[in-house]
Amino acid sequence: MKNDKKEKIWDLFDQKENANDIQTMILEYENEFSDDMDIFLMKMCLFIYENKIQAAIEIGKQALRKNPYLLEIHLKLAEAYKDQSKYIEAYKHYCISKLLASFAGEEKICRDCELLAKGSLEQLEELITYLPDEQKIYLSQKMIPAFLGYEKNQFGYNERRFRTFEHIGGDYYYESEEVKKYVGMYHRPRHVINELDAVHWKIEFQEVVEANYLKLPDTEKKWIVPVAVEKNTTHWFETDNGKMPVIQRDIKSFYYYRVGGGREIISSDICYWGNPIPIKSDKNKKRLVLSIFVDGLAQVLLTADKFAYLMPNTAKFFKNGMVCKQAYSSGEWTYPSIAGVMSGLATTQHMMFHNEIDWKLPNSVKTLMEYFHESGYYTSAFSGDWRIIPSYGYARGCDRFIYQLQHTGFSVEKMIGGVINEIDALKEINQFVWVSLGDLHDVADEMELPTSVQTHLKIEDRVCEKGSETSVKQKYDMAKKIQYEQMLQYMDRYLGMLFSYLENTYEENELIVALFSDHGQGFLIPEDGQFLGPERTNIAFMFRNGQLKGETEEVMSSLDYTAILCKMAGIAYCEQGVEGRTPRIFGGSGRRWALTESLHPKDYYRAALVSENYRFYFCNPIPVGYDGRFEIGDYSICLTDKEGRNVYAEDVEKECLDIIMRQIANLCIY
Template identity: 20%
Template sequence: MSRSRVAAAFGVGALLGAFGVGSVLLSSCESDTPRADADLPSSELNLLMIAINNVAWGHMSLAGYGRDTTPNLDRWARDAVVFENFYSHCSWTLPAGTSLFTSLYPYTHGVLDRYHGNLLDDDVMPLAEVLSRNGYETAAFTGGLDYKPIFGHMRGFDEIADNDNFTSFETTFAQAREWIESRDDGGGFFCFVHGYDAHSPFNPPDRFKGVFSNLDGKNITVTTQYSLRGYQAEEGRYVAHYIWNEDPFLKESAEKRSNKRFSMERRVELTQDDIEYLTALYDEEVLHIDSLLDRFLRSIDGEVLRNTIVVILSEHGEMFAKHGRFGRAGTVRGNLYDDVVHVPFLLRAPGLEGKRVDALAQMIDVMPTVLEIMGISPPVGAQGRSLLPAVGGVVEVNDFGFAGGRFNHARKKQHPFFWAETINESIRSRRWKLIRELIHPAGKGWDRIEAAETFELYDVMDDGDEGLNVADENPRVLAELSDRLATWAAASKKSGAAEPATVEVPRAMEQEAREKGYW
């Protein structure tokens, strides 16, 4: 089947101006972009994209983690391109997933809040729509929540499974397999599969529980029924809040909470055994995903896979009592430490040999990379760059990587733990990483949180754990990166559409998420 190559346009202008960093904000789809030294067939290739939500690169044995959490993926990756320095732009799924599907930074696509300004502009063309216009059948099988179609980033999918929130890969992999097998052989497809199996609350299946975790003789004080978000209090102690399942905006819920021993405002001081236990449960969830992923890929017809680009990635990771935070939050929403934003990106495609690539790569680069392999032009305005030149060792694609967004800027309803307005931004190079955090810049917010602006500078080549803030010792580096970060943020916002529209999140969707220990 021949396809017309549709050059899609976003309707949001490409970022203009060079920053002395290889034009990192400009689309890299020019005709003179160096290509990888590989024979890449560009016609009739399918795309299978799998998002293993909340799986951090640092918790994969593929990355050298001390526990054997991804044994099957380790073997599969021998024939894949493994991007070892791949980073997300946000600490949570909705803005990160929107960047994945649009090749736009969060400030540009504007979908930064689940309740306000949460609808992607109609002029932005997501990946599924690009491929649909090029003749592909498209389908998505997800765990719901931030991949519900109401937010606009799922436009272009012919079929989206109407799954419950927190649907497991046990279900979505089965749905995807059935859909792939039921297709005729008349054309290409794009299948997106996603699951929240590794997302908090951590409750691995019985057959995996106990592989890494052990309750014997341990001082375990937490329940794993609900998500925990916490921060470091006095004397190094970690205090966590349960994300309670009752709706905080209903009067009857507030009345019930006042009489319940286990309330939404309940805090728990985490013991070291608690932290180690929750970490082990998370690792068991990763091991579970690895098993499901292996079974799914083995179930797909070999001839189909030989003609399919396979992408495996994660939108964000998780944090366990580091940097004064527990569970990607702390006293604020947002977290840009590498525990959270350093995530896996694995790519297998006809004509690409398995190798490890240490070039700096970002979430917005995924879309241009797969589209180049498929022989399709990215939309005008795409901010990501194809990583194929880095795969071929031709050129370093990104001199800098960026992350950032704002949370609760409209001060709309949120869980009380997230009422503070925050801005979190970061810039990284090969050696340096700068994190800027601004807490409720309007001087408002939860009265237990003090307004503050902080800058943290890390030499990530020598301090990969981001343990020593060296901002005071390196004022010139701090000043230069701060300027670049501010320039990027301003340009990203300017290049985006106007303030996104707001779509009402259905109350049933909210309540279902809370009943399962989240939101």
């Protein structure tokens, strides 16, 4: 779609016209097309044209907050930083530009960026020779190592270490340019010493300090001290009976020691000391807040007559809680949906949607983990899902993040045991624990299912329709539906062990337990069903806190998850700048519509809105670009009642269209 006004502005730049004339044209264009992302680029070019370099950089940062995949913005930022002799930043944006250009099919830009990035490093080396010694030391010992550490995942745009054999254990992991954590091997068998990746073994992330001496504060009587070592190390612990030597033999793994307050620990070598954990419990807080994420658990199968049959232990446990039957995911697959759960932002707001380019939650938004960490809970996460990893912002506020690729070590039977061990280890303190269970995905991914599932399937139930490249696009398949129901029963048996432990360990008012999902299943959608129909978007959403009990038909969004947990825990939740809301049943104002978006490169943008009475579906027929942007074409809409019957209500259609058009305004190409 050609925009003549935009073309005239670029012509003025080419003709090197007066800056005031260009500014006037940009303001006129902005008044008419206020949501066009190219306005940021125009303003950057104008500031660079006027030699207002810092102003151009600030505009570029604003643009990337709205859309981090804008190639032209990264190129201009690299140019601006280079003008300021900030060669590290210039190198970073040239590298990102090269990556994005490869997805845009811009081979020449790829080649140019490679040369420009190399040139930036050469200019940095030359600059360093002229710096004072103090600045040289800062660059060589802090800034450059942090920069190189963050470069390993292409500055957050390309993280592969959580599903490949690249070594990550025993090293520092940079969640950002400012935050690094030591990666310890979690309970690795001692006789295996070579493999330090996240496929063979579990890894755990913690902030540490390097030292051979630690003195604990005397503010608490007892502490738990995590420590990792690089070789056989002897620790001398100060006790009532004198100094006691303890040898730590397993390298690159965190050991946990119970130590008295005010005591000293002296080690024979430099160690990695994790943050000491005070053994205390605030009686005004819950002893345990447990968040159970079950990937792909569709609410449409958990009907009144099937819930107790398919998941008897789960149904029994949450019979003393609140089951929310009309909760809808914000996205159609795990990556965008969990980003929404963690942040309260919709897909078009957090922009974590790409299947091949990674990104992270904005620092300006507080995450689920940060809410509980800042409220005094010890926070830990157990994940086997390579779409739930530290670089996405999920380790912000997380004291301890434990990960292993699900299919090699964190399937449900191993995950549940690990989580019970974690809860029991720290049950004297206030805990928040996140656990991810991804086994249901094995059905859609056509992977080998557990033996106890296989033996209960008829041959007819194992003849599946050929799957598509991605589980999201699969068509209705009765055989997969039956396998899926068997997997629900399989997972429920292990969840029953966890629920039994909880009920035997805690009083009803001491804990909050939530179980939820991120999306349903495409193979449950009938042939004539909507792509974003309830089979895919209506998700499991249930909570137990010793107070609310029953079922509710109130419409909710997965974006409300953090708000609900905060409300239950008595933590103030900020709704400003996010879409998360506290439902009425939990004491909030609730919402009129729940929005699900499907934003995916090379696919059509789709959206669904659900209210208590209506379902509205939107589909734009022009494919989404690599950067999430698209032109608006001859879109189709469909309005139904809650039973799926087509209805006509002009005012409702207009209301829904207005919501969606506001939602995608920043992505539209004008």
